[in-house]
Amino acid sequence: xxxxxxxxxxxxxxxxxxxxxxxxxxxxxLLFDDTTSEIVYxxxxxxxxxxxxxxxxxxxTMASATSGTFGVSVSIMAVTDGDAADVDTESYDTANxxxxxxxxxxxxxxxxxxxxxxxxxxxxxGDLVFFKLARNVAGDTATGDAEVRAVSLEYTAx
Amino acid sequence: MQDTKKVQSxxxxxxxxxxxxxxxxxxxxxxxxxxxxxxxxxxxxxLTLLNKFLGDLDTLLNSEAANLLVDNKVASHRxxxx
Numbered sequence: 001x002x003x004x005x006x007x008x009x010x011x012x013x014x015x016x017x018x019x020x021x022x023x024x025x026x027x028x029x030l031l032f033d034d035t036t037s038e039i040v041y042x043x044x045x046x047x048x049x050x051x052x053x054x055x056x057x058x059x060x061t062m063a064s065a066t067s068g069t070f071g072v073s074v075s076i077m078a079v080t081d082g083d084a085a086d087v088d089t090e091s092y093d094t095a096n097x098x099x100x101x102x103x104x105x106x107x108x109x110x111x112x113x114x115x116x117x118x119x120x121x122x123x124x125x126g127d128l129v130f131f132k133l134a135r136n137v138a139g140d141t142a143t144g145d146a147e148v149r150a151v152s153l154e155y156t157a158x
Numbered sequence: 159m160q161d162t163k164k165v166q167s168x169x170x171x172x173x174x175x176x177x178x179x180x181x182x183x184x185x186x187x188x189x190x191x192x193x194x195x196x197x198x199x200x201x202x203x204x205l206t207l208l209n210k211f212l213g214d215l216d217t218l219l220n221s222e223a224a225n226l227l228v229d230n231k232v233a234s235h236r237x238x239x240x
Binding site for chain 1: 161162163166167232233234235236237238239
């Protein structure tokens with residue numbers, strides 16, 4: 001199993017509905033509203049040892065909720081060297097939206113969501129890959145902000 | 159159908175209104191201490207009516223329901239579910 005870190009803060013914020021960015025104790029966290037679907041982006045060259053089974057790990061806390069669920073939606077766009085595709089034209093695969101997870105019973109306590117990237121736009125080693133992360137506000141029930149602390153991609157290496 | 163976010167939007171909206179209305183209590187206290195004459199003002203002859211209104215409002219603003227709403231306001235919920 002190999003891991004790629006997707007940093008917080010991310011490389012990009014949606015121009016219309018960006019997730020918030022806040023610092024606590026000088027450390028950043030992303031704030032995802034409970035009603036408006038807010039979005040952030042990453043882009044990277046998929047490592048040469050990527051083989052299969054990509055899973056996005058999302059570590060989060062809740063700002064105040066102690067009940068209900070938190071869910072995310074992850075979309076992938078992969079472009080291969082030589083593809084007849086304008087990289088600046090968005091063409092994301094179907095979103096991966098796992099069932100929302102029950103939040104910790106205490107606000108501020110850490111939980112982790114695993115998002116199996118079933119729809120990964122057929123990404124292969126060496127691809128330029130775009131990741132779009134949004135809160136699944138229609139599919140979760142916890143009120144108030146979700147605070148995303150860390151994101152990483154795990155996969156089976158060749 | 160359960161929709162916790164719509165419920166929270168109502169709670170937050172009501173809590174904000176209650177918190178704003180509670181500021182009237184401090185103003186009323188200052189008014190009573192100042193004890194100004196109401197002669198020639200819209201309150202002339204209406205003090206009994208006014209006092210009943212403010213008393214009833216004070217009771218409502220400090221009721222179990224009001225405290226429940228204020229205590230359960232979620233700061234990071236932006237009230238957009240309704």
